[in-house]
Amino acid sequence: MLLLQLLINGIASGALYALTAVGFALIYNGTRIFHIAHGAVFTFGGYALYLFAVPLGLPWIVALPAAVLATAGFGALMDALVYRPLRKRGTGPAGMFIASIGALTFAQAVYALVFGTDTVNLRQGGLPTFDIGEVTVTAVHVIAAIVALLVFPVLQLFLSRTRWGRAIRALADNPRLAVVRGIDAERLYILIFALGSALAGLAVVILAFDLGVRPDLGFTVMFVALVAVIVGGVGYLPGAAAGGFLLGVTQNLSLWQLSGRWQDVVVFGLLLAFLALRPQGIFGHMLVTRRV
Amino acid sequence: MNHTARTAINRLVIAAAALSAGIGAASAQEPIRLGLAMPLSGQNGDYIKRYVLAGHELAIKEQNEKGGILGRPIKLFIEDSRNDGASAVSALNKLINVDKIKAVFSIFTPVVLPMLPIAEEKKVMVFAPSVEHPDLTKSRWAVRMTPTAAVNGTLVADQAIKMGMKTAAILTEDNEAVRVSVKAFIAQFEKLGGKVVGDETFKNQDTDMRGQLTKLRAARPDAFYFNAPSGRPVALALKQISEVGFKPKQIFATHLIEDREVMALGASMAEGVIYTAVATTPEFNQRFKAAYGYDADANAGKHYDSTNVLFEAIRKVGSDADMAKVRDAIYNWGEYKGTLGTFRFTGSGESRVLPILKIVKNGKYVRYEP
Numbered sequence: 001m002l003l004l005q006l007l008i009n010g011i012a013s014g015a016l017y018a019l020t021a022v023g024f025a026l027i028y029n030g031t032r033i034f035h036i037a038h039g040a041v042f043t044f045g046g047y048a049l050y051l052f053a054v055p056l057g058l059p060w061i062v063a064l065p066a067a068v069l070a071t072a073g074f075g076a077l078m079d080a081l082v083y084r085p086l087r088k089r090g091t092g093p094a095g096m097f098i099a100s101i102g103a104l105t106f107a108q109a110v111y112a113l114v115f116g117t118d119t120v121n122l123r124q125g126g127l128p129t130f131d132i133g134e135v136t137v138t139a140v141h142v143i144a145a146i147v148a149l150l151v152f153p154v155l156q157l158f159l160s161r162t163r164w165g166r167a168i169r170a171l172a173d174n175p176r177l178a179v180v181r182g183i184d185a186e187r188l189y190i191l192i193f194a195l196g197s198a199l200a201g202l203a204v205v206i207l208a209f210d211l212g213v214r215p216d217l218g219f220t221v222m223f224v225a226l227v228a229v230i231v232g233g234v235g236y237l238p239g240a241a242a243g244g245f246l247l248g249v250t251q252n253l254s255l256w257q258l259s260g261r262w263q264d265v266v267v268f269g270l271l272l273a274f275l276a277l278r279p280q281g282i283f284g285h286m287l288v289t290r291r292v
Numbered sequence: 293m294n295h296t297a298r299t300a301i302n303r304l305v306i307a308a309a310a311l312s313a314g315i316g317a318a319s320a321q322e323p324i325r326l327g328l329a330m331p332l333s334g335q336n337g338d339y340i341k342r343y344v345l346a347g348h349e350l351a352i353k354e355q356n357e358k359g360g361i362l363g364r365p366i367k368l369f370i371e372d373s374r375n376d377g378a379s380a381v382s383a384l385n386k387l388i389n390v391d392k393i394k395a396v397f398s399i400f401t402p403v404v405l406p407m408l409p410i411a412e413e414k415k416v417m418v419f420a421p422s423v424e425h426p427d428l429t430k431s432r433w434a435v436r437m438t439p440t441a442a443v444n445g446t447l448v449a450d451q452a453i454k455m456g457m458k459t460a461a462i463l464t465e466d467n468e469a470v471r472v473s474v475k476a477f478i479a480q481f482e483k484l485g486g487k488v489v490g491d492e493t494f495k496n497q498d499t500d501m502r503g504q505l506t507k508l509r510a511a512r513p514d515a516f517y518f519n520a521p522s523g524r525p526v527a528l529a530l531k532q533i534s535e536v537g538f539k540p541k542q543i544f545a546t547h548l549i550e551d552r553e554v555m556a557l558g559a560s561m562a563e564g565v566i567y568t569a570v571a572t573t574p575e576f577n578q579r580f581k582a583a584y585g586y587d588a589d590a591n592a593g594k595h596y597d598s599t600n601v602l603f604e605a606i607r608k609v610g611s612d613a614d615m616a617k618v619r620d621a622i623y624n625w626g627e628y629k630g631t632l633g634t635f636r637f638t639g640s641g642e643s644r645v646l647p648i649l650k651i652v653k654n655g656k657y658v659r660y661e662p
Binding site: 001002005006009013112116117118119121124125126127129131136138211212214216220251252255256259260261263264 | 333334335336337338339466491492493494495497498499500501502503504506507510524528531532534535536537553556557558560561
């Protein structure tokens with residue numbers, strides 16, 4: 001029974017990692033920017049939800065989607081303010097990466113100045129739970145899993161069946177050719193950042209509702225999401241999603257026989273194992289034909 | 293004006309001039325320079341500012357309002373040590389070499405222990421009032437104002453056995469000082485016939501402990517002992533205990549359950565928890581609340597008292613020029629009456645403050661009386 005409970009906990013954590021990882025992977029695949037500041041965008045979503053739900057007192061049904069939209073907007077704004085000027089100057093991937101680290105550090109410092117370093121809580125008390133035999137599931141865990149299971153097929157449909165989606169895939173596959181074919185890359189970058197950030201927004205509103213928000217919230221989640229992207233196969237979105245779930249489940253199942261202090265060892269051990277034995281990740285072979 | 297009157301006026305003028313010169317000399321005196329190096333940013337930053345820094349600043353403000361020490365004002369130089377030893381060492385070096393401090397206040401074992409070799413070499417006193425790690429007072433330049441981690445762990449184990457608990461599970465932050473407390477708890481609990489059926493840890497930045505709590509729930513312990521060095525994990529653990537359906541007969545914790553983060557997440561979750569603390573006087577609590585608008589916690593009292601112990605020692609020695617003399621004055625102070633009640637220094641920086649047990653009852657923190 002313990003094993004089943006840990007598996008369920010793992011699926012719930014994995015859903016949040018998967019949403020964040022897919023958002024990161026979408027941006028990386030589409031723009032080639034190693035957007036580590038995705039963590040800052042993630043945290044922004046938590047504070048946006050707090051502002052909408054607590055000081056403004058909006059009902060959850062309004063505050064939750066508003067926070068996801070605000071996160072999408074903030075991600076697009078970050079592209080406009082940080083990356084676009086660098087793109088115009090022809091900055092390479094290393095420069096973009098350094099700028100991204102700067103943006104993450106800067107944003108974290110601003111969050112700490114504005115909201116303090118204490119965790120900002122969005123609600124009081126424990127979460128509603130459901131008992132199924134000896135297994136206990138929280139409402140938030142159920143919602144996390146449902147959101148992830150609904151969002152990924154919708155995203156896949158968008159990317160494969162719509163004009164914008166196909167344009168994103170074309171840009172990801174061959175940016176120069178896409179531009180020659182008349183695709184407005186700058187407009188697409190806005191869309192890509194907004195979409196990727198909205199996925200982070202979905203994850204963070206669930207997490208913030210459960211555990212509150214603090215300035216470094218995105219930093220921790222971001223690292224696990226990065227590992228998920230590598231484990232799943234860089235460049236392939238379903239791989240990032242699978243990597244997220246795999247990490248969440250592995251992290252939790254490791255508690256069955258190991259102490260909690262070994263969780264990082266398990267996560268990064270998995271990363272090292274993939275880098276050494278299967279550097280292309282679980283679904284790396286799919287990249288021959290597809291990129292997003 | 294006759295001669296007597298003129299003489300009297302002259303004397304008054306001279307006296308006034310002398311007095312004003314004296315006052316001028318006192319206020320122009322070189323301040324007593326003290327340093328504070330603590331993690332003011334990061335997860336524990338706001339907690340430290342709210343209680344720990346506040347405790348030091350209250351003591352300094354009160355002393356300066358009384359004219360300082362030996363006619364000299366007290367000046368506090370503040371540095372953010374962050375929560376790592378390397379940054380703490382940099383902060384201390386800056387305080388010593390640039391700000392010329394004579395003593396430093398700090399907190400948290402991983403921050404304080406790396407500072408000690410430098411403090412010893414430069415003959416700067418280190419006040420770590422709330423650090424419970426046993427190694428702290430092996431240094432001849434350190435002072436603490438709290439029971440050691442082992443004393444707290446033993447007290448909890450004794451109480452659990454007294455309440456008829458046969459089995460116990462433990463969840464703690466993976467932190468050296470906290471683990472000292474846990475080792476003492478396990479040793480005492482098992483010595484008295486109990487059995488520890490689960491011992492789990494979480495990392496400083498972790499927010500989700502449901503996995504560990506699920507595992508501990510499966511072990512079905514009578515008692516659950518939770519120990520973390522800041523209020524946030526305490527609040528989260530209490531919330532998640534109810535979410536995973538973990539229902540031990542008794543939960544034990546530390547005084548950090550009084551942190552307002554616990555109340556912010558829901559006071560009812562803490563109801564009935566028994567925890568270790570040190571007693572602070574009601575008079576101090578009133579002054580603290582008047583100054584800051586919220587209640588003090590035990591750490592505020594410890595850090596406040598440590599500041600005053602230093603002031604008293606400088607006054608007793610008559611100077612801060614030779615800190616070895618100030619240190620010896622503290623180490624050999626004997627009985628000291630402060631905010632923490634009466635405690636004793638008997639040849640070292642160990643202040644022999646005794647812990648008490650408290651309980652959360654009807655949302656209030658009261659002394660536990662079985």
